[in-house]
Amino acid sequence: MxxxxxxxxxxxxxxxxxxxxxxxxxxxxxxxxxxxxxxxxxxxxxxxxxxxxxxxxxxxxxxxxxxxxxxxxxxxxxxxxxxxxxxxxxxxxxxxxxxxxxxxxxxxxxxxxxxxxxxxxxxxxxxxxxxxxxxxxxxxxxxxxxxxxxxGAPDMSGANLADSAGPEDPHQPSEGLNGWWDGARDMPMGRPPHAGRPFRVVALDCGAKRTIFKHLVDRGCEVHALPPNSTPEAIRALQPEGLFISNGPGDPAAVDQAILTLKEVAGEVPTFGICLGHQLLSLALGAETTKMKFGHRGANQPVHASGRGRIEITSQNHGFCVEAASLEAAGCVITHRHVNDGTVAGFRHESLPISAVQYHPEASPGPHDSAYLFDDFVSQMAEARS
Missing domain, CATH: 3.50.30.20 (Carbamoyl-phosphate synthase small subunit, N-terminal domain)
Incomplete structure (x- = not known):
């Protein structure tokens, strides 16, 4: 004290x-x-x-x-x-x-x-x-x-913080949720973890929250996390069945190498992004991002999931967003919108297995309304494997 x-x-x-x-x-x-x-x-x-x-x-x-x-x-x-x-x-x-x-x-x-x-x-x-x-x-x-x-402090616009927030070397997260999530599996959006051979997922770790990797591991994924400045060759060398792009700090438009890498590899296998990952995938596909006035940071942010016909309460932490018109011009369908201001909260590509959300389905802290997105990612990999 x-x-x-x-x-x-x-x-x-x-x-x-x-x-x-x-x-x-x-x-x-x-x-x-x-x-x-x-x-x-x-x-x-x-x-x-x-x-x-x-x-x-x-x-x-x-x-x-x-x-x-x-x-x-x-x-x-x-x-x-x-x-x-x-x-x-x-x-x-x-x-x-x-x-x-x-x-x-x-x-x-x-x-x-x-x-x-x-x-x-x-x-x-x-x-x-x-x-x-x-x-x-x-x-x-x-x-x-x-x-x-x-x-005299540097402005957040133009700041590449992801390269410093991410790891210097590859690592392999192996910890799951350790049982605390079991009660949530009784909810309608939950499904048991995949019981077969692990899905090899390569993650661009731009400053990932631990709980995100725990959700992937808990669903039967073998996660190989790479620094955000990794090359397409480094990703392909691991022969992934899925590609994940994490959350992270700073201006997405400044994370040059990650954007260049994603331009080459996004969609070669099922690809899923969260928060900064949502922005980086959008930029790689040709969309644009902009800095928000004060951002969305909280655990009670309402999102309209149009494909599911419901409102989800989500955990969010971001100060940049994707411009809707540029995303649609890049061949993407907007799947989620923020109820309070109408900004883009999620998308999928029209022809490639790419999807992303601007918020945090793992919550931590926050509600579990969107945990099904991890299950959807695993289902895409299972379908591609079959």
Whole structure:
């Protein structure tokens, strides 16, 4: 439990100064300031590689109640540049917890701030759009120095963060869901894992969440994860039965090598993309992407699945989207749309076995409405095998 918190500052590039109490690491960090409306799953959010280079604001009023449990993380350590909340609880009530939030952030070098009006902050970001900012627990920093740092921070547009968020070397994830998902298999969209010979799936790992690979492994896939800058030859050498493109941070249009690779190999075998993978596949097919005003980040985002005739509640984390007209001109059918603003949330190619969604069917955190998409991917591979 922390004592005697120091004053802390968050300064946005528009000049607004937000004062609070510091916890976590004593440090100064810059990044794009974004907000997430999920009410649960702060550990999963903090460890999601898609948040690399960003200062994350949570709208939930109290954070830290369940501590930190390493097996729940989506990567090995926090990925955010900084963390902003209304209140950090001094009490951890979770028998599985292995650490408290403040000490965990401190060990990872992540500064955090609490005690400010996060709802007012989110309204500013909603109205003006995501902004660059600087966060600091360092008593030597001033609002003026942090404003200069914020305005000097690199813009997210044009930033290739996927190459650094992804692995340097190939790896083979082998952990499944370990039984916790069994109850969900009773839901209408669930099916038992494939029981035959494993499907060999090559994944372009642009900063994948662990739970995505767990879902693939749980469904009978042998996953070979490659760095995002891998060549077509590296993918074909593994003789995949399926190709998966993961989530990740940054501007999709800046991930040049992945786009070039996908132009060659996408659709040679059943191909499925999630989040950044959705954007990279779209770009490889000739569509265009654009930066959103403040993005979609939360665990209760409604999506209309036109092919299934229903609304799905989804988990989302993205600041870029695909232009609908350019996607249709590239020979794709829009299968999912975001209910709130009509942006593209999923597509399939008219003639190639390529499909993708802009959101996270694995959730973590969030609802399981879209878990069937992993089953659909496995079914496509089974059909191709037969």
């Amino acid at each position: 922390r004592t005697n918190p120091t004053p802390a500052l968050l300064v946005l590039e528009d000049g607004s100064v937000w004062r609070g109490k510091g916890f976590g690491a004593t440090a100064t960090r810059i990044g794009e300031v974004v907000f997430c409306t999920a009410m649960t799953g702060y550990e999963e959010a903090l460890t999601d590689p898609s948040y690399q280079g960003q200062i994350l604001v949570l709208t939930a009023t109290q954070i830290g109640n369940t501590g930190i449990t390493t097996e729940d993380g989506e990567s090995a350590h926090p990925q955010v540049a900084g963390f902003v909340i209304r209140e950090s609880t001094p009490v951890v009530s979770n028998c599985r917890a292995q650490a408290e939030l403040p000490s965990w952030l401190n060990a990872a070098g992540v500064p955090a701030i609490e005690g400010l009006d996060t709802r007012a902050l989110v309204r500013r970001l909603r109205d003006a759009g995501a902004m660059r900012g600087a966060i600091s627990n360092d008593p030597g920093e001033t609002p003026e120095s942090l404003l200069a740092a914020a305005r």
